[in-house]
Amino acid sequence: MSILVNKDTKVIVQGFTGKEGSFHAEQCIDYGTNIVGGVTPNKGGQTHLGKPVFNTVSEAVKATGATVSMIFVPPAFVGDAVMEAAEAGIELAVIITEGAPVKDMQMAKAHATKHGMKTLGPNCPGIITAEECKIGIMPGMIFKKGNVGLISKSGTLTYEGTNQVVQAGYGITTAVGIGGDPIIGLSYNQLLPMFEADPETKCIVMIGEIGGDLEIQAAKLIKEQITKPVVAFIAGQTAPKGKTMGHAGAIVSGSAGTAKEKMEALEAVGVKVVVSPAEIGKAVKEVLG
């Protein structure tokens, strides 16, 4: 078991024939992901990486039955690509591209919601169900199968956290990178209940950072709905106020969005909060015994 994606998930790639799209689509295919085709306007009818190319998402969905799209189009076209996927009946759009304008994401996410499509990202490493399906840019080989679910705003902390879980003798069910932009798709409050419902997941690692209040909202949800142990790390305890720390959404505005308030909120609902990502593996071992 896993959440959202598995070895049977049919995936298309928007921005399939571009440099980034090609490179990562090939890595995904090598991992075993069931990529059934891709979309690049005006290249419909061609074959790329042994898979059919379509001009529109709607054609691709009709021909392949794909339910998930991995989006690699350039930043200025992300909004358009997400809305196209939503109208074509895609169920989950995984948006890898970094630097999409915030206004476009407001429109695209609202449109996706209207059409019942889930989104992940933008500016995220994607989602991986260990040893089954990788939709994104993460190094597949570190994700050993196991019973820990992981949710992270940061790409490299997803890898760091996973690596520690594996070093500690455990493995991953599904790891989800949700991205660090001001407006993102699926977040803790949608993903935590999915892990709660997944019988294989025994423990959840959640990695957050400064900015916004998604982690505070997660604390409320954990108190009410989550019975599985949660280990959390919040990056940016030492970040100065008013500075954007790499991710567009990682900024402490006034006194809001600090690591401290998030850590306290999570601790208050029984989450095992670690002060350094170097402690994640140890903490997972403690809660799983």
Added chain:
Amino acid sequence: MNVHEYQAKEIFAQYGVPTPKGIMVESVDAAVDAAKELGGPIWVVKAQIHAGGRGLGGGVKLAKSLDEVRALADEILGMTLVTHQTTAEGKLVQKLYIEDGADIKDEFYLSVVLDRKLEMPLIMASTEGGMNIEDVAENTPEKIITIPVDPAVGFQGFHGRELAFGLGITDKAEQKNIISFAQKLFTLYMDKDAEMIEINPLVRTGSGEFLALDGKMGFDNSALGRQPEIAAMRDLTEEDADEVEAAKYGLSYVALDGEIGCMVNGAGLAMGTMDTINYMGGTPANFLDVGGSANAETVAKGFEIILKNPNVKAIFVNIFGGIVRCDRIANGIIEATKITNVNVPVIVRLDGTNAPEASEILNNANIDNLIVGNDLGDGAAKAVEAAKGA
């Protein structure tokens, strides 16, 4: 990206958002000429820097004669202004805005910001104009009204009515004025990919007009590609020189006041590395994200920028190689130490793809000052130790 008040007001003017007349100048003589052109009889001489609180810092003053304009321009131009929004060193005033004095009846607050929870723009307004809005929110939150506007729907009549009645504006002509003001402001917020517009104070004049007496604007950096006019307004002298230099090489850098330089791939891991150093009893000297494709050139540039800071006593390079292989990064680090003279201990932790090969390369390189960290915790501990020993 932020712009100056005079630039924000240029944009306001394009959209018909009323502001007092004003002229930006860069010398005392030009200030007097500008005042003559505006006509008077009163003028406001305003320092142009990217920070709020200019008035309290002595950077905004009223002049009642051309002589006073000259004296004030002379005083403010070239001064270093320290406000609650600048660093302790303050900011050098290189530009002035000479503005017509306004007939102020009372002052309001008006802003448009992105509400991350609602995922749409939010209009915020208050009768407590001229005050620090964070203080108003803290002490008298009932005096702030908030109106979310769905961008797919746009600014509707009811948004305007909520604003006018919320601010207690009862005169029909004045209601029309404030609604038109807010509608234009919302339109430009969307058109220009603004992240934030703040007008504090927004004033009501004796004749019932509304004027933006101040104007602060920030823009979505991701949208600057399609906003060339806005991108051209960037004033690099208002930004940290090292951050600007780092950005040219695709590095994201923020200076801090500690002793251990950090070079990390990924923003989250970079913050996590700073936090780990702090947890181990050290102090981070900077945030530095080298991005997804760390190579010899970017690593060398990273060393150079970190070492400009005289407080740095050790550098912790923490890379989790994903798609990028660690052995390539190890070679990059070795090359980088040849390009840049690194005179402090460098602790290198490489994990992920091909990490064992990378450790071997680093160990065989026999570089003085280079210490291998086995994992994040070990690397951070060694960096803290090295900084203490230095």
